[in-house]
Structure formats: structure tokens, C-alpha cells
Amino acid sequence: MHSIARKMSLLAISASLLALISMACSSEVIKEVPVEVEKVVEVVKEVPVTVEKIVEVEKQVVVEKEVEKDNRTLLVYSGRAEKLVGNLFEQFTEDTGIKVRVKYAKSPALAATLTEEGENSWADLFYSQDPASLEAVSGMFTQIPSSLLSSVPVWAKSSSDNWIGVSGRARVIVHNSNVDPAEMPSDLMGFTDPKWKGRIGWPPTNGSFQAMVTAMRNMWGDYKTKQWLEGIQANDPKVYPKNTPTVAATADEEVDIGFVNHYYLHRFQNEQGMDFNASNHYLSGDGPGSIVLLSGIGVMNHSKNKDLAEAFIAYTLSDQGQKYFMTKTFEHPLVPGTTDDVTGKDCPICEVIPDLNSIGTQTPDYGEQLGDLAATQDLLRIVGLIP
Amino acid sequence: MIRIISSLRVNISTPFVLWIPVILVLISLALPLCYLVFRSLGVGSELWELLFRSRTAMIVLRTFILVVSVTLSSVILGVLLGWLTVRTNLYWKSFWSICFVVPLCIPSFVGAFVFVTLFSPKGILQGLLEGVGVDRLPDFIYGFPGSYAVLVLLTFPYAFLIIRAGIRGVDSSFEETSRALGLGPWKTFFTVTLPLLRPSLVSAALVISLYTLSDFGAVSVLGYETFTWAIFLQYESLLGADLAASFSLVLTLFAIAIVLSVYRKEFSDHYHRTAPGVRHQLGVRKLNHWQWCAQGICALVFLASSLLMISVLFNWLFKGISYTDFDLLSFDLIVNSVLVSLLAAVVITILSLATAVFIIRYKGKLARIIDVMSYIGFALPGISVALALTFGFSQFLRPLHQSFLVLFMGYLIIFIAPVVGSIKASLLQINPTLEEAARSLGFSRAKVIWLVTVPLAAPSLISGFATVFLLCIKELPVTLILSPIGFKTLATSSWMAASEAYMTEAALAGLWMIVLASIPVAVLLWIDDRYAPT
Numbered sequence: 001m002h003s004i005a006r007k008m009s010l011l012a013i014s015a016s017l018l019a020l021i022s023m024a025c026s027s028e029v030i031k032e033v034p035v036e037v038e039k040v041v042e043v044v045k046e047v048p049v050t051v052e053k054i055v056e057v058e059k060q061v062v063v064e065k066e067v068e069k070d071n072r073t074l075l076v077y078s079g080r081a082e083k084l085v086g087n088l089f090e091q092f093t094e095d096t097g098i099k100v101r102v103k104y105a106k107s108p109a110l111a112a113t114l115t116e117e118g119e120n121s122w123a124d125l126f127y128s129q130d131p132a133s134l135e136a137v138s139g140m141f142t143q144i145p146s147s148l149l150s151s152v153p154v155w156a157k158s159s160s161d162n163w164i165g166v167s168g169r170a171r172v173i174v175h176n177s178n179v180d181p182a183e184m185p186s187d188l189m190g191f192t193d194p195k196w197k198g199r200i201g202w203p204p205t206n207g208s209f210q211a212m213v214t215a216m217r218n219m220w221g222d223y224k225t226k227q228w229l230e231g232i233q234a235n236d237p238k239v240y241p242k243n244t245p246t247v248a249a250t251a252d253e254e255v256d257i258g259f260v261n262h263y264y265l266h267r268f269q270n271e272q273g274m275d276f277n278a279s280n281h282y283l284s285g286d287g288p289g290s291i292v293l294l295s296g297i298g299v300m301n302h303s304k305n306k307d308l309a310e311a312f313i314a315y316t317l318s319d320q321g322q323k324y325f326m327t328k329t330f331e332h333p334l335v336p337g338t339t340d341d342v343t344g345k346d347c348p349i350c351e352v353i354p355d356l357n358s359i360g361t362q363t364p365d366y367g368e369q370l371g372d373l374a375a376t377q378d379l380l381r382i383v384g385l386i387p
Numbered sequence: 388m389i390r391i392i393s394s395l396r397v398n399i400s401t402p403f404v405l406w407i408p409v410i411l412v413l414i415s416l417a418l419p420l421c422y423l424v425f426r427s428l429g430v431g432s433e434l435w436e437l438l439f440r441s442r443t444a445m446i447v448l449r450t451f452i453l454v455v456s457v458t459l460s461s462v463i464l465g466v467l468l469g470w471l472t473v474r475t476n477l478y479w480k481s482f483w484s485i486c487f488v489v490p491l492c493i494p495s496f497v498g499a500f501v502f503v504t505l506f507s508p509k510g511i512l513q514g515l516l517e518g519v520g521v522d523r524l525p526d527f528i529y530g531f532p533g534s535y536a537v538l539v540l541l542t543f544p545y546a547f548l549i550i551r552a553g554i555r556g557v558d559s560s561f562e563e564t565s566r567a568l569g570l571g572p573w574k575t576f577f578t579v580t581l582p583l584l585r586p587s588l589v590s591a592a593l594v595i596s597l598y599t600l601s602d603f604g605a606v607s608v609l610g611y612e613t614f615t616w617a618i619f620l621q622y623e624s625l626l627g628a629d630l631a632a633s634f635s636l637v638l639t640l641f642a643i644a645i646v647l648s649v650y651r652k653e654f655s656d657h658y659h660r661t662a663p664g665v666r667h668q669l670g671v672r673k674l675n676h677w678q679w680c681a682q683g684i685c686a687l688v689f690l691a692s693s694l695l696m697i698s699v700l701f702n703w704l705f706k707g708i709s710y711t712d713f714d715l716l717s718f719d720l721i722v723n724s725v726l727v728s729l730l731a732a733v734v735i736t737i738l739s740l741a742t743a744v745f746i747i748r749y750k751g752k753l754a755r756i757i758d759v760m761s762y763i764g765f766a767l768p769g770i771s772v773a774l775a776l777t778f779g780f781s782q783f784l785r786p787l788h789q790s791f792l793v794l795f796m797g798y799l800i801i802f803i804a805p806v807v808g809s810i811k812a813s814l815l816q817i818n819p820t821l822e823e824a825a826r827s828l829g830f831s832r833a834k835v836i837w838l839v840t841v842p843l844a845a846p847s848l849i850s851g852f853a854t855v856f857l858l859c860i861k862e863l864p865v866t867l868i869l870s871p872i873g874f875k876t877l878a879t880s881s882w883m884a885a886s887e888a889y890m891t892e893a894a895l896a897g898l899w900m901i902v903l904a905s906i907p908v909a910v911l912l913w914i915d916d917r918y919a920p921t
Contacts, residue, residue: 101873116778
């Protein structure tokens with residue numbers, strides 16, 4: 001019995017040796033058991049297999065080395081919604097290989113978070129929906145390289161060069177079919193006319209609205225701004241919490257016009273079709289009713305990944321990045337010349353968005369306006385629009 | 388000084404298993420308060436100027452009116468529905484119980500948006516009435532009426548869950564005695580059952596009033612200016628982080644005032660039998676011809692609180708499907724939401740049990756302080772709590788900053804109130820002699836809690852667990868700020884989508900939240916029904 005078992009085990013061992021082990025070992029096997037020529041051929045067949053394996057291992061090593069070399073991840077605080085810029089981050093990772101992790105929240109909340117964290121924040125980069133939030137933490141930013149700054153118009157960056165605008169949205173009058181664009185006044189002051197009584201909707205607590213009032217104070221002075229606010233209030237405007245419900249209420253004919261940013265309408269059009277019951281009217285005068293507001297980026301001074309952050313800024317300002325804003329979020333690109341080759345076939349909504357140059361673009365100095373935001377809110381408090 | 392310290396001394400025999408969780412809870416609750424005081428120190432006279440303007444007085448008055456009216460209505464609704472589903476032969480009891488909990492997982496801003504869509508002057512309702520010649524509805528939805536309606540419909544489930552557990556725990560021999568002594572069923576209900584339910588009623592009232600105090604979503608969408616709304620505006624304006632903190636501190640004082648105003652000696656009263664006998668429940672009351680009336684009430688509540696919301700969400704969804712190429716939600720979001728909420732619910736329920744046992748069974752000054760403090764987190768706006776933890780951990784314990792541990796701590800602070808409230812109420816209905824008997828038989832204090840207290844308080848533990856789970860599923864400000872970078876839940880992505888007018892995605896995430904939340908609640912209520920004492 002023992003001998004049979006031993007033979008069996010020997011057979012098994014030799015078979016496995018034949019199948020698995022290298023040439024040197026198999027020569028030993030040949031000595032003990034008479035091996036046919038065919039089996040030698042089998043061994044030869046296996047050689048390329050092992051060679052292939054070696055190649056694979058080498059490839060893996062190379063990949064690992066690459067990963068280790070660029071294992072850093074860009075950590076982003078984004079005040080812009082994932083729905084707006086999530087795909088932009090994905091495209092960026094795809095094109096550059098730089099990994100990105102994002103915390104999404106409202107820009108002011110993130111600015112408050114950064115203020116609490118100080119140098120201990122994990123964030124490398126703050127991508128804000130509005131310049132005010134950027135200005136609130138601008139002391140924590142590093143300088144943006146001039147090569148990047150030069151690609152946007154001078155007005156689309158902070159005066160101290162520590163944040164940069166990457167896309168713009170225009171202030172407009174959204175209106176429904178009850179309003180003939182021909183009867184629109186050329187200037188915001190025209191809406192204090194009693195014929196607009198009960199027809200106006202506005203979001204006075206909204207950041208973009210307050211930025212507009214700040215611009216208004218810069219252009220008109222406090223006295224005239226207060227007159228305007230009181231004039232509109234005399235027309236019994238409906239108060240909404242923000243832009244979206246204002247646009248929705250205009251389309252529902254709850255009000256006839258609303259003071260909002262241009263792109264909320266296009267989101268509704270994108271979801272509900274171009275027969276959505278509202279359109280944008282761009283005021284023809286170059287008063288505070290036709291300013292352009294920015295979304296922008298600042299790089300944290302304490303960040304160890306400043307190069308990655310700058311790579312991201314460069315990507316948003318590239319042709320690809322700027323076209324993304326135009327066709328996906330329906331914003332105004334800031335780099336001149338981006339609009340030239342976008343046709344209505346690519347983006348039907350882009351057709352109804354006018355070129356930035358055709359609007360009487362007013363370009364407030366955001367750096368100087370920060371001090372003014374407090375004064376704006378004081379004014380809004382005096383007329384009773386905010387607590 | 389020594390006297391103060393010695394008066395704070397509690398029963399030294401408090402077991403270790405209680406001490407550790409109680410200290411953990413105490414530290415968590417103290418953190419945001421310390422932060423708010425610290426931040427408020429930087430505010431000078433401007434705070435007083437702001438606080439003593441006539442406008443501020445109006446805001447306080449508005450807040451007060453809303454809190455009182457919502458609380459009263461929700462508690463009455465909670466008693467009615469709790470009694471119907473526990474004490475009567477209402478058909479489809481379990482189904483209705485589940486329906487009444489669903490609104491807990493509807494974020495209040497979604498509820499408010501839905502109401503605006505339905506009832507605004509040119510809303511869906513007007514569209515339906517167009518044929519009858521209604522061109523425009525009167526403007527009744529904005530301001531107080533809308534905020535009141537939405538908040539009642541979204542908060543009555545707290546009252547329902549807490550009071551339901553309370554009714555379950557009422558020892559019916561009291562009622563039987565009352566009936567045997569010749570009092571009618573109504574009189575018995577008002578003179579015996581309701582007073583016995585007082586701990587549950589107080590808990591429910593506190594939870595709802597503090598929730599209303601801290602709600603931002605509904606009042607901001609419907610344009611009703613409350614104190615919390617003012618705090619959010621301070622944060623939004625970027626200038627007043629310190630000012631916002633001091634406003635939050637004032638809100639905290641309001642909350643303490645509310646808690647103390649209902650916080651009498653009642654927790655030293657007895658709500659359990661002291662004579663020999665077995666605790667039991669009255670057999671169900673036959674509704675007979677009232678059955679259909681009761682069914683009508685249940686259906687109406689369900690329609691207004693969940694069905695309308697769900698159908699409007701579906702409406703948004705279908706409107707969008709035809710125009711957008713539409714990506715179904717990623718599986719990750721669902722897994723994230725469920726895992727985090729489940730884990731948070733387990734942790735918070737355990738810590739709440741320890742806290743409640745400590746407050747009720749080991750009375751003392753410290754117990755009373757924890758009791759009052761446990762309510763405060765619920766009244767604070769989420770963003771204040773989130774920023775407090777952000778400051779604390781980023782400055783002093785950076786490795787933990789924006790980790791899940793801190794996220795759970797945030798949830799604990801803002802959600803411990805309803806759970807502790809519910810468990811406390813049911814502990815009062817358990818005769819401590821039962822636990823003492825187990826002690827005398829040689830069980831350790833820890834073992835007594837596990838083998839005697841937990842099974843007896845099970846209904847309230849279950850309702851507490853379900854409440855935290857649902858609250859976490861829909862929680863926003865704390866999740867947004869405290870979660871690790873890149874972590875997303877259904878609530879965060881739904882809110883993100885809605886705030887940018889992507890209603891289709893918002894609706895989809897909202898519906899997912901409702902579905903996910905309903906499953907565990909259904910299971911828990913089913914267990915509750917099966918193993919409840921009859």
C-alpha cells in the first residue's frame with residue numbers, strides 16, 4: 001500500500017513539476033522517468049507564457065511608479081453646485097490625470113468655514129459662486145500667476161490679484177408673455193412707474209441682488225438708490241427667497257417681471273422646453289441693471305498643491321473650459337473669442353444668450369465694493385427689506 | 388464654591404457604562420455653547436443696537452406666534468393619531484402608522500416648494516380651477532398661513548411617534564379603575580389618560596417647538612421672517628459671523644426659556660403602578676360607525692402631509708424626463724445616505740438611552756443640567772453647530788477635522804433631543820422596583836439596564852431610532868460642512884439640484900429619500916406592533 005501511495009505521490013509531483021516548474025527542474029524529472037518527445041514540446045510551449053507574465057509584472061510596476069509620483073489630490077471647496085460644475089471637475093481629471101475631491105456647499109457657508117479653519121483647512125482651492133465670498137477670505141489666498149490673470153479682462157479679477165473670475169452671469173429682467181419688450185424702460189429707474197404696480201418680483205436677500213444694489217450705489221449714489229428701492233416698494237413687489245422661485249413665479253404669471261440673473265431662465269428652458277413662459281430682457285442702458293457678476297477661484301496660501309490648483313484654473317480658462325460654461329451652465333465665457341465657433345446646432349439655448357460685448361457691461365471693482373456691502377445692507381435695512 | 392461642587396455631586400454608584408456615554412454627550416453639547424459664547428465676545432454694542440430695533444421685536448413676535456401655533460396643532464394631531472392607531476380597532480393600523488412617519492423624511496424646503504407649486508396664486512390648484520373660471524387664487528400661501536401649514540404637516544410625526552410610545556406605556560389599570568368608579572370614556576381620557584401621558588406630551592411639545600424655532604427651509608421659501616431666518620441672513624451676508632453667533636446665543640436663551648417654562652417637577656411624579664399587579668394595556672376600543680370617520684381623518688392627514696408632496700415630486704420628475712437626458716442617481720449616494728444614517732441612529736439611540744437613564748434614575752443637579760442642555764442642540768440652526776465643530780476640531784484636533792466621527796458628533800448634538808425625550812417619557816412609566824428587584828437578584832447595574840430597562844423601554848427606543856434615521860437622511864447644513872471632502876448624500880445632492888432649479892434631479896433624490904426612509908420605518912413599526920404588550 002505504502003509503495004503504491006508513494007508512486008502515486010511521485011506521479012503527482014512529477015506531473016505538477018512538468019506543468020509548472022522551469023526548464024532546470026524539468027531536466028531532473030527527465031532523468032527519472034522516460035519522457036516522450038511530445039512532453040518536451042509541452043514544456044517549450046510554457047516558456048512564452050512565463051515570459052508574458054514577466055512583462056505584465058513589469059507594466060504594473062511602471063503604473064505604480066506613476067501613481068506614486070502624482071498621488072496628490074486637489075481638494076476643492078466649491079460654492080457652485082455639483083450639478084453645474086461636477087462634470088467640469090470630471091473632465092479635468094480625465095484630461096490631466098489630476099484627481100479632485102470636492103466639498104459642495106453655498107459659497108458664504110464655505111467662506112465662513114474657511115474663516116473658522118484658517119491655516120488648518122484641508123482645502124487647496126475655493127471656487128466661489130460670487131466675488132463677495134472670495135473677498136471675505138481673500139487674506140487667505142496666494143497670488144494668481146500673471147500668465148493666468150492676463151487671459152481674462154482686467155475687470156474680471158480682484159484688484160489685488162489674489163482671485164480670478166472664470167465665468168460671468170448678467171443681471172436681466174425676466175418677463176412673461178404679458179409684457180411686450182417694447183414697453184420695457186431703458187433703465188431700472190423706469191420700473192418705479194406706477195404702471196408696474198403689483199407686477200414686480202424680486203429676491204432682496206439674494207447675494208446677486210445685493211451686488212446689483214451695491215453697483216447701483218456706486219453709480220447712482222446712496223440717495224438715488226434709496227429712491228429706487230422705495231419707488232419699487234411703492235409698487236408692491238412680491239418678495240422671493242432667491243432667483244429660481246422668482247423666475248418660476250414670473251412664468252406662472254404670479255408677477256410679470258423679475259430682477260434676476262440671466263441663466264436661471266435657461267435652466268428652466270433646458271428642462272421644460274423653449275416654450276417656457278418667460279424670456280430675458282437685457283436693459284439697453286449701461287446702468288446698474290446691466291452689470292455682469294462673476295464666479296471665481298482663489299488658491300489657498302497654505303496649500304501644498306498650488307501647482308495643481310493653478311492647473312485647474314488654467315483648465316477653466318482654456319477653450320474647453322470656457323465652452324463648458326457656455327453650453328452646459330449657460331453662462332458668459334470671460335476669455336474673448338470663445339463664442340465664435342459655437343453654433344445653434346450645438347447649443348440651441350446659446351442662440352438666445354447675447355454676446356458679452358453687446359451688453360453695456362458694467363464692471364464694478366469688487367475689491368473696493370466689499371466695504372460697501374455692509375453699507376448696502378444698512379440701506380436695505382433702512383428701507384425695511386432685510387432684518 | 389465647595390458647596391456648588393458638592394451640590395453637583397451625583398450618585399457615586401452610577402455605573403461606569405452610564406458615565407462614559409453621559410460625559411461624551413455632555414462634552415458634545417457643551418462644545419457649540421462654548422463656541423457661541425467665545426464668538427459673541429467679539430461683538431460689541433452693535434449686537435444691542437440690532438437686538439433692540441423695532442424690527443427685531445417684530446421678528447421675535449412672529450417667531451413666537453409660529454412656534455406656539457405649530458406646537459399646539461401638532462401635539463393635538465399626534466394625540467389623535469396615536470390614540471387611533473394604538474387604542475382602537477382602526478383598520479390598516481400598521482399602514483397608517485407608516486404613512487404618518489413618512490413626512491419626517493421630507494426636507495422642509497422641499498415641502499415648502501411643493502406648497503408654493505400647488506397653492507400659489509397661479510399654482511397647480513389654480514390650473515385645475517381654471518375651467519370653473521378661477522383666474523387667480525388669493526395670495527394666502529406666503530407668510531404665516533403657508534409656514535404654519537407646512538410646519539405642522541412636517542412636524543406632527545414627532546408628536547405621533549413620541550405620544551404613540553407614551554400611549555403604549557400607559558398602564559391601563561388606572562383607566563380601568565376610573566371606569567369602574569363610574570367615569571365615562573371621555574372623562575377618563577381627559578382626567579386619567581392625558582395626565583398620565585404628560586411626560587410624552589411635554590417631550591413632544593418641546594421637540595416640535597424647538598424644531599420650529601430652528602427651521603429655516605420652510606420660512607425662507609414662504610417668506611415668513613423668524614429669528615433663525617435672521618441668523619442665516621447674517622451668515623449669508625459674510626460680514627457677521629460673530630454677529631450671527633451672538634444671534635444664535637440669543638436663540639439658545641429662548642430655547643432654554645421654553646424648556647424651563649415646561650420643565651416643572653413632573654419628572655419626580657410617578658407614572659407607573661406602585662401596587663402589586665401586572666402592567667397591561669386596555670383592549671382595543673371598537674370604533675363601530677366611527678370607523679369611516681377615522682379612516683377619513685387618516686386619509687386626509689396622509690394626503691396633505693405626504694401624498695401631495697410625493698405627487699408633485701413625480702410631476703417634476705416626469706416634466707423633466709422628456710427634456711433632459713437624465714442620469715439616474717448613482718448607487719453611491721443611496722449607500723452613503725443609508726449607511727451614515729443607520730450608524731448615526733444606532734450610536735445616538737445608545738447614547739440617548741444612557742443619558743435618559745441617567746436623568747431619570749440618577750437624579751441630581753448634573754442630571755438636570757444635561758436634561759435642559761439636551762434640548763438646546765435641536766433649537767440651534769445647523770450651521771451654527773457645524774461651524775462650532777469646524778472651529779473646535781480644525782484648531783485643536785486637526786486629524787479628526789471633517790472626519791465621520793465629527794459628523795456623528797454634529798448629528799448627536801442636533802438630534803439627541805427627540806430621542807432622549809421619548810426614552811425619558813417611557814422610563815417614567817416603568818416602575819423602578821422592577822430594576823431594583825433585578826439588582827437584588829444579583830445582576831450588575833449594567834446588566835439590569837440591558838435585561839430589564841431596554842426591553843421595557845423598547846417602543847421608545849424603536850421610535851427614537853427611526854426618528855434619528857429619518858432626520859439624518861434629510862439633514863443638510865451639518866452634513867454639508869462637517870462631512871469628509873467628496874462625501875455626498877441624497878439630501879445634499881437633492882438640495883444642490885433644487886437650489887439651482889434642476890427640479891428633475893431634486894425630485895428624483897427626494898423620492899429616493901422617501902422610499903429609503905419608509906422601509907426601515909415599516910420594519911420597525913411592524914416589530915413594534917408584534918411585540919407590543921396587549
